[in-house]
Amino acid sequence: MNRVSQRLSAIQPSATLAVDSKAKALKAAGESVIGFGAGEPDFPTPAHIVEAAQAACADPKNHKYSPAGGLPELKDAIAAKTLRDSGFECDPSQILVTNGGKHAVYTAFAALCDPGDEVILPAPYWTTYPEAITLAGGVPVVIDTDVESGFKVTIDQLDAAKTERTKVLLFVSPDNPSGAVYTPAEVKAIGEWAVANGVWVITDEIYEHLTYGGNEFSSMPVLVPDLAEQCLIVNGVAKTYAMTGWRVGWMIGPNDVIKPSSSFQSHATSNVANVCQRAAVAAVSGPLDDVEMMREAFTRRAELIHGMLNDIDGVVCPAPQGAFYAFPDLRGLLGREYDGVTATTTLELADIVLDQAKVAWVPGEAFGTPGYGRFSFALGDADIEEGIARFAALVG
Incomplete structure (x- = not known):
């Protein structure tokens, strides 16, 4: 044994x-x-965010358990921030606040993958993705890209990778590690492919504010509204607000996925630290200067x-x-x-x-x-x- x-x-x-x-x-x-x-x-971390955390430390209400799926104030703020920044409209009930973006990634795969389900994973990929897929019982199906292709997958590659076991496509733009950003037309085409083929999309939007040289971030379910019922958005405060150590992320998706995911989190970790959640409210609600x-x-x-x-x-x-x-x-x-x-x-x-x-x-x-x-x-x-x-x- x-x-x-x-x-x-x-x-x-x-x-x-x-x-x-x-x-x-x-x-x-x-x-x-x-x-x-x-x-x-x-x-x-910007000063106004730190000040919000300092004030939260002194408030006894933050010394107790809070809802496992996230503070209502933070869910409201994330919904407003998402509409402001990407144009995607969601209800706070569709949001699960997680212990960092990495936890959101793991929870997303745990929510969607049964043993043997295949996940299309473009390479290069962030090191955590294949581990999260396999821990959830999924099977990574890697699509190779290179410098000549701009590190972007094509519809032909997606067609070739899809099998009867394909459940999910992981999509990341802007991308870690390649720095590639898909154009709006490319994002839309991939979203339409997912809808046509009945494939879920997990889209990691954590670098949404970091684009350069005329490149622009596009949120797939905004460009392809029909995708919203088979799409999970993962995001967090780490990269945009210089808050990697604060460990606040979130997952947005259909209620029938978010509800059991919240139950899962209630048993795995319970609530994210309240002081960090209060800091995250200040981050996502505050100015972008x-x-x-x-x-x-x-x-x-x-x-x-x-x-x-x-x-x-x-x-x-x-x-x-x-x-x-x-x-x-x-x-x-x-x-x-x-x-x-x-x-x-x-x-x-x-x-x-x-x-x-x-x-x-x-x-x-x-x-x-x-x-x-x-x-x-x-x-x-x-x-x-x-x-x-x-x-x-x-x-x-």
Whole structure:
């Protein structure tokens, strides 16, 4: 008899957190490490959000249990924010407040997948998606994309991947890790395909406010209203409001899915911390001035890292369209020797670069796309310049 269940034993550790952990360990040992690994803004949470949390701490009503599915005030605020930002109208009863966006992702798959149900998963994908699918009993069906396709799936690819067991399509735009943003026409076509084929869509909209260079976010159920009854939206405060540590996310969907999902959460975690929920009310209800400031900074950094990476011989980097990641093609750097060590994969290359140049980034293997690498530009301009210069000096 196994001591640990097969279900948990099969989980792969987060590669992004592993890279960040190794970089922090080297820093703690006194090394000058520049990390492009972690996907979180380097800005502090805006002051008005922190002040709301401080006030909530002092209010005894926040010291007690609250509804497992979320504070009514926060659900109301999320419904209003969603209508404001994406144009999607929903009732607060269609919202489940979760312990971060990651928890919303897991709950969405748990709600929809029975054992053996297939989930179409475009690659590159965020490392958590396949783990959440398999934990829910689903089967990831990966569709490969590349730099030539702009890291976007086509209708022909969706047709080829669909089988009689297909239950869900995972859709992400702006995308982590590729930074790709689908055009409104592309989003609409995929939504219409899902409706025509009776396939649920889980659309992750957590990077909705982070688009650059004329690219724009589009919410699939807004462009394809008929999809609303077979679509779950997952989102959260982490990326938009620099609140990764506050752990507040949400899932929006039809009532017949949200109700049992709320029951599931009542047994798994109960309510999200009340102080964090009060902070989230201030975030989603408040002005977007700080959000725009961060977006302007990310726009500048996107241009900086894109130009520097493309200047390296053997590197092809598409312009980041959204989120805060560059995802260059690094296959031109493989097969080379670096101070006596040959890199045959981007997994090996990332290790060499961290050891020799003290620069951390996440290899494409973590995202189902070997030969590429994810470089977060959610760090200061000076660190971007220094880190990419070190990388270029080693591999150039």
